[in-house]
Amino acid sequence: MARQSLEPSRDPADYTFTHRLRARFAETDAMGVIHHAAYLPYLEEARVEYLRAVGHPYDVVRGGESEDAREFPVLEVSVQYRRPLEFDDEVDVALRIGAVRGATFQIAYLLSANGEPRATAVTVHGCVDGRGRPARLPGWVRDTAGAATAPPAVRSSPPS
Amino acid sequence: MARQSLEPSRDPADYTFTHRLRARFAETDAMGVIHHAAYLPYLEEARVEYLRAVGHPYDVVRGGESEDAREFPVLEVSVQYRRPLEFDDEVDVALRIGAVRGATFQIAYLLSANGEPRATAVTVHGCVDGRGRPARLPGWVRDTAGAATAPPAVRSSPPS
Amino acid sequence: MARQSLEPSRDPADYTFTHRLRARFAETDAMGVIHHAAYLPYLEEARVEYLRAVGHPYDVVRGGESEDAREFPVLEVSVQYRRPLEFDDEVDVALRIGAVRGATFQIAYLLSANGEPRATAVTVHGCVDGRGRPARLPGWVRDTAGAATAPPAVRSSPPS
Amino acid sequence: MARQSLEPSRDPADYTFTHRLRARFAETDAMGVIHHAAYLPYLEEARVEYLRAVGHPYDVVRGGESEDAREFPVLEVSVQYRRPLEFDDEVDVALRIGAVRGATFQIAYLLSANGEPRATAVTVHGCVDGRGRPARLPGWVRDTAGAATAPPAVRSSPPS
Numbered sequence: 001m002a003r004q005s006l007e008p009s010r011d012p013a014d015y016t017f018t019h020r021l022r023a024r025f026a027e028t029d030a031m032g033v034i035h036h037a038a039y040l041p042y043l044e045e046a047r048v049e050y051l052r053a054v055g056h057p058y059d060v061v062r063g064g065e066s067e068d069a070r071e072f073p074v075l076e077v078s079v080q081y082r083r084p085l086e087f088d089d090e091v092d093v094a095l096r097i098g099a100v101r102g103a104t105f106q107i108a109y110l111l112s113a114n115g116e117p118r119a120t121a122v123t124v125h126g127c128v129d130g131r132g133r134p135a136r137l138p139g140w141v142r143d144t145a146g147a148a149t150a151p152p153a154v155r156s157s158p159p160s
Numbered sequence: 161m162a163r164q165s166l167e168p169s170r171d172p173a174d175y176t177f178t179h180r181l182r183a184r185f186a187e188t189d190a191m192g193v194i195h196h197a198a199y200l201p202y203l204e205e206a207r208v209e210y211l212r213a214v215g216h217p218y219d220v221v222r223g224g225e226s227e228d229a230r231e232f233p234v235l236e237v238s239v240q241y242r243r244p245l246e247f248d249d250e251v252d253v254a255l256r257i258g259a260v261r262g263a264t265f266q267i268a269y270l271l272s273a274n275g276e277p278r279a280t281a282v283t284v285h286g287c288v289d290g291r292g293r294p295a296r297l298p299g300w301v302r303d304t305a306g307a308a309t310a311p312p313a314v315r316s317s318p319p320s
Numbered sequence: 321m322a323r324q325s326l327e328p329s330r331d332p333a334d335y336t337f338t339h340r341l342r343a344r345f346a347e348t349d350a351m352g353v354i355h356h357a358a359y360l361p362y363l364e365e366a367r368v369e370y371l372r373a374v375g376h377p378y379d380v381v382r383g384g385e386s387e388d389a390r391e392f393p394v395l396e397v398s399v400q401y402r403r404p405l406e407f408d409d410e411v412d413v414a415l416r417i418g419a420v421r422g423a424t425f426q427i428a429y430l431l432s433a434n435g436e437p438r439a440t441a442v443t444v445h446g447c448v449d450g451r452g453r454p455a456r457l458p459g460w461v462r463d464t465a466g467a468a469t470a471p472p473a474v475r476s477s478p479p480s
Numbered sequence: 481m482a483r484q485s486l487e488p489s490r491d492p493a494d495y496t497f498t499h500r501l502r503a504r505f506a507e508t509d510a511m512g513v514i515h516h517a518a519y520l521p522y523l524e525e526a527r528v529e530y531l532r533a534v535g536h537p538y539d540v541v542r543g544g545e546s547e548d549a550r551e552f553p554v555l556e557v558s559v560q561y562r563r564p565l566e567f568d569d570e571v572d573v574a575l576r577i578g579a580v581r582g583a584t585f586q587i588a589y590l591l592s593a594n595g596e597p598r599a600t601a602v603t604v605h606g607c608v609d610g611r612g613r614p615a616r617l618p619g620w621v622r623d624t625a626g627a628a629t630a631p632p633a634v635r636s637s638p639p640s
Binding site (some may be wrong): 342344345346347360361364365368377378379406407408 | 502504505506507520521524525528537538539566567568
């Protein structure tokens with residue numbers, strides 16, 4: 001894999017935002033644990049909550065007029081599974097944004113349950129406009145990634 | 161469909177428990193709305209939160225020793241889609257349990273977003289023990305269903 | 321559920337088309353069987369293969385210019401689970417179309433594995449144009465439904 | 481990501497087995513393409529067909545008595561998305577097994593549609609017995625991986 005450069009650590013202090021979710025029964029498999037493919041929607045759900053927390057809800061980002069609308073398609077993903085997640089686990093998905101390069105950026109993730117690391121992951125994102133054409137990254141993504149190198153830990157709340 | 165007898169109403173006051181969840185981007189489809197198959201895990205997630213709220217978390221119910229463990233497999237499901245759900249909608253899944261007959265029971269659901277009904281559904285459940293053999297319904301299911309004919313509306317909180 | 325009128329039988333001879341698929345490991349759950357929500361994409365996959373077999377591939381049906389394009393959103397679904405499907409089962413999804421009423425039609429399904437019925441289902445579909453507005457059913461849907469009352473059994477081939 | 485060492489090429493001739501599948505409508509998302517998480521079950525489906533083709537169907541491998549049963553949990557996955565897959569695309573998932581090290585092995589993948597590369601991927605697998613304890617890799621995995629460095633291209637057939 002070419003582009004990925006972030007190294008996701010197992011120390012929650014290295015992340016700037018955490019979203020908690022609950023592992024669904026529908027996401028288990030016949031090994032009795034959460035199926036490995038179910039982790040990708042977990043990462044996505046955490047990204048969406050992060051965008052909301054920094055004031056740029058993804059449905060608004062996507063919903064602008066064609067020139068202003070932006071989508072951040074996933075160009076690469078990698079996940080390292082360390083210990084299984086199980087049904088009904090409360091999963092803390094911690095993330096930090098970084099490695100802004102041209103029109104791409106990366107996000108590192110740490111998934112924990114009961115305070116123990118369960119998986120780490122990295123996604124690489126591009127940026128396209130409302131017609132699917134490559135587009136400039138909004139300035140706030142760059143700013144957010146810069147700010148993310150600073151320590152402040154934000155804790156999300158689930159939908160209320 | 162033979163067994164289903166509950167009639168899910170569109171009046172939230174007819175339900176005894178509500179769980180709120182957030183529609184995921186991964187659950188959308190190329191029509192731009194939440195794919196119809198994604199509603200079934202929504203119903204399940206609400207059932208699981210309901211069991212937790214009434215003091216019988218499903219992982220505990222499932223996890224007992226073989227004689228005591230119980231699972232409630234879905235024998236039937238029906239969903240009536242009224243208006244689409246969209247990405248990032250906050251979905252209120254209201255439910256009430258009823259129609260306990262022998263070792264089966266039914267659950268009626270109303271899914272709403274922005275205070276508007278989006279879908280109604282019914283699931284019919286059986287009861288099996290830890291080895292998958294048909295088993296007696298726990299008394300608390302029967303009690304819960306009886307109590308559910310009374311009005312008290314419980315409001316769930318999302319994972320916290 | 322109001323609209324559904326088809327009664328899906330357990331006799332394969334009552335169906336006009338069969339699509340075979342293989343149950344995925346990702347579709348299993350911690351009970352060791354195929355999760356009940358996974359059946360809905362099975363029904364959809366069979367519908368798509370049916371449309372292809374009758375000369376109206378769904379991507380063509382959907383892809384016309386706005387006035388001619390048609391989508392058949394699911395208005396209702398019901399599934400009766402009779403015996404579990406398991407990982408790696410070859411599943412025969414038999415279907416027949418019927419109950420054309422105004423701009424809606426219904427499809428009945430029988431899911432079998434190893435020659436044994438595992439589930440029956442019904443879906444009710446509407447018809448919208450490329451802008452999502454209610455639209456007339458294409459004549460060929462009506463014709464297909466009429467033809468489906470006659471016996472000819474068509475056997476699909478999987479992707480080749 | 482620590483362990484992954486295979487480099488998936490974009491030349492189909494570098495792979496030893498190909499499985500063809502059809503992209504489902506349920507797997508699309510609101511960007512109008514196949515959602516990135518849906519690729520992981522595609523890889524898994526191809527692995528399962530590969531095991532069948534080399535005479536070791538995964539349900540048999542998993543189903544032995546506790547001492548002999550083996551599962552190959554995914555320890556790592558990475559996917560590089562090059563061009564989107566769309567609804568109804570016929571997807572060729574080519575794979576080769578390699579990098580056997582102790583009780584782990586890796587698989588490289590190339591996903592193509594219409595003869596064009598759409599994605600590459602690598603999975604890293606462990607080996608556990610029927611009780612989930614780390615276990616020796618079956619000899620045939622090692623043999624298969626060795627054979628995979630030789631050129632013979634096997635073409636799978638879909639379920640028939």
